[in-house]
Amino acid sequence: MTFLFDLFAQAAQMALVLALAPVLIGFTRKVKARLLRRRGPPLLQPWYDLIRLLRKDVVLAHDASWLYRAAPYLIFSTTWVAASLVPTFATGLMFGWIADLIALTALLGAARFFLALAGMDVGTSFGGIGSSRETMFGSLAEPATIMIAFIVSLIAGSTQLSEVAAYMASDFALRVSVLFALIGLIIVAIAENGRIPVDNPATHLELTMVHEAMILEYSGRHLAIIEMASALKLLLYVSLIGCIFFPFGIAPPDGSLADMGYGVAFYVVKIFVAGFLLALFEVSTAKMRIFRVSDFLGAALMLGLLGTLLVFVTRSL
Amino acid sequence: MQEHLSLDIAQLLAGGLVLVSFMLLYQDRLTGLINIFALHALVLTLSVAWQAHVQNAAHLYVTAAIALVFKAIVIPYSLHKIVKALRVHRTVEVVGGIGATMLVGMFLMGLSLVVMLPATTTADPFAREDLAFALTIVLLGMLMMVTRRNAVSQIIGFMSLENGLVLAAAGANGMPLVVEISVAFSILIAFIVIGIFLFRIRERFDTVDLYELDRVRGERR
Numbered sequence: 001m002t003f004l005f006d007l008f009a010q011a012a013q014m015a016l017v018l019a020l021a022p023v024l025i026g027f028t029r030k031v032k033a034r035l036l037r038r039r040g041p042p043l044l045q046p047w048y049d050l051i052r053l054l055r056k057d058v059v060l061a062h063d064a065s066w067l068y069r070a071a072p073y074l075i076f077s078t079t080w081v082a083a084s085l086v087p088t089f090a091t092g093l094m095f096g097w098i099a100d101l102i103a104l105t106a107l108l109g110a111a112r113f114f115l116a117l118a119g120m121d122v123g124t125s126f127g128g129i130g131s132s133r134e135t136m137f138g139s140l141a142e143p144a145t146i147m148i149a150f151i152v153s154l155i156a157g158s159t160q161l162s163e164v165a166a167y168m169a170s171d172f173a174l175r176v177s178v179l180f181a182l183i184g185l186i187i188v189a190i191a192e193n194g195r196i197p198v199d200n201p202a203t204h205l206e207l208t209m210v211h212e213a214m215i216l217e218y219s220g221r222h223l224a225i226i227e228m229a230s231a232l233k234l235l236l237y238v239s240l241i242g243c244i245f246f247p248f249g250i251a252p253p254d255g256s257l258a259d260m261g262y263g264v265a266f267y268v269v270k271i272f273v274a275g276f277l278l279a280l281f282e283v284s285t286a287k288m289r290i291f292r293v294s295d296f297l298g299a300a301l302m303l304g305l306l307g308t309l310l311v312f313v314t315r316s317l
Numbered sequence: 318m319q320e321h322l323s324l325d326i327a328q329l330l331a332g333g334l335v336l337v338s339f340m341l342l343y344q345d346r347l348t349g350l351i352n353i354f355a356l357h358a359l360v361l362t363l364s365v366a367w368q369a370h371v372q373n374a375a376h377l378y379v380t381a382a383i384a385l386v387f388k389a390i391v392i393p394y395s396l397h398k399i400v401k402a403l404r405v406h407r408t409v410e411v412v413g414g415i416g417a418t419m420l421v422g423m424f425l426m427g428l429s430l431v432v433m434l435p436a437t438t439t440a441d442p443f444a445r446e447d448l449a450f451a452l453t454i455v456l457l458g459m460l461m462m463v464t465r466r467n468a469v470s471q472i473i474g475f476m477s478l479e480n481g482l483v484l485a486a487a488g489a490n491g492m493p494l495v496v497e498i499s500v501a502f503s504i505l506i507a508f509i510v511i512g513i514f515l516f517r518i519r520e521r522f523d524t525v526d527l528y529e530l531d532r533v534r535g536e537r538r
Contacts, residue, residue, distance in 0.1 A: 174325040176332030183336075298416045299343060305423055306339075309430060310332060313446065316434055 010094040014084040021231035022046035031279035053224035071118035072225040082107040083236040089263030092253025096162035101149035119214030130213025140297035147304025169247040180307035187300035189237035196282040330364035331450040358388035376494040425456040447488025454481030
């Protein structure tokens with residue numbers, strides 16, 4: 001019986017992240033529009049867009065190889081797996097033991113690899129630009145992520161997200177290194193998801209785009225799946241920040257159904273707060289030059305290094 | 318638990334001060350630099366006030382008040398005025414590679430931790446971490462004075478260096494009030510003198526970029 005319950009909880013989490021990801025995007029867009037005194041599209045607009053795209057035909061370039069057709073599914077599946085491994089409303093889920101910070105980084109790295117390959121596959125110049133920029137950002141963001149993972153795992157004594165979340169929820173203390181890790185992870189999340197200071201998700205201006213440049217040639221269901229994957233990636237980072245740094249109300253490993261209900265409620269609130277803050281941040285900053293991004297991400301790497309140093313300082317006191 | 322939490326808060330504030338020092342190194346616009354300097358002084362105020370609360374030392378509150386009034390309000394305000402008057406408020410400073418500077422800063426932080434933590438094993442934890450962080454802030458201020466070309470940002474480097482000294486003094490448990498007040502006022506005097514110098518430099522060379530001085534002295538770069 002417990003086996004069935006565990007399976008159900010895991011399946012619920014997979015469905016939950018899938019359902020919530022476009023809503024988060026829609027909510028961010030709505031808040032941004034309201035802050036600019038416009039009305040904005042409805043909250044579920046990303047879902048409507050996805051459904052519309054799914055019904056349309058795929059237009060393929062003549063030069064597209066099998067990789068081009070396979071890439072959306074690979075990107076989507078790796079991102080979905082990663083997103084459903086992060087503890088959102090409960091720790092100690094059935095597959096929680098795979099939810100390792102290093103494994104998550106690797107899964108996202110694989111998704112990025114396929115996305116960059118697909119961008120170059122058709123042979124248009126925009127795709128190449130996008131891929132080269134994405135790889136540059138990735139090569140800077142990944143060491144930062146790993147350093148942040150080190151901080152967190154040095155404090156919690158494990159790289160498994162379930163255990164980290166459980167530790168952070170049980171042992172509340174103010175730590176400098178955790179603060180540094182939080183800021184670093186926010187910077188990485190902004191850069192990885194192509195949000196405003198790094199890349200503008202709403203533009204198709206060729207000089208600035210990164211993510212959009214790589215998927216410019218996609219259409220129909222392929223585009224829908226890639227859009228879904230990028231929505232999932234944003235949700236993944238939000239829930240990662242939520243479960244490591246703000247693990248309030250998260251259900252314990254052998255939690256009852258009521259605990260999980262509370263967990264879901266808290267999780268949804270966290271998601272909406274994060275979406276609101278993201279929108280606020282995006283409205284109040286301007287996009288930076290592409291050559292400034294390396295400094296921006298370098299700051300995240302530096303925060304990771306500083307935080308790791310400080311963990312040892314705190315230990316020695 | 319209470320002891321632990323108060324140590325955590327002290328460390329959070331001192332670490333935050335180091336973080337703001339790194340933000341100073343990162344920023345290359347003069348207006349933003351001055352605002353971050355005000356933030357630096359604000360974090361220093363909080364840190365000193367927390368030390369005063371923990372050590373039950375009333376005179377440290379005076380230090381905090383001095384830091385708040387002079388360094389977080391008066392000096393940034395007059396720096397803004399100076400920058401406006403010199404007409405350099407839109408200047409983006411040419412810094413030779415922010416990434417490299419940050420790496421050097423990291424190295425300096427590691428160095429000060431390596432030096433300070435073994436050297437102060439007998440002191441109490443508050444003084445230890447404050448001293449280590451204060452040395453970092455001093456070194457970062459010096460780094461900023463070395464790497465910047467613009468005289469205004471060199472002043473800010475100098476002032477942030479002094480903030481590190483105040484942090485060390487507050488953590489070291491027992492710096493007389495007279496010394497603190499005199500240090501604060503000497504900083505203020507230094508600020509006025511530097512301000513006058515800035516205008517003199519500008520009058521002479523039509524710029525506050527100190528690399529121009531090399532040319533005047535006949536040194537080749």
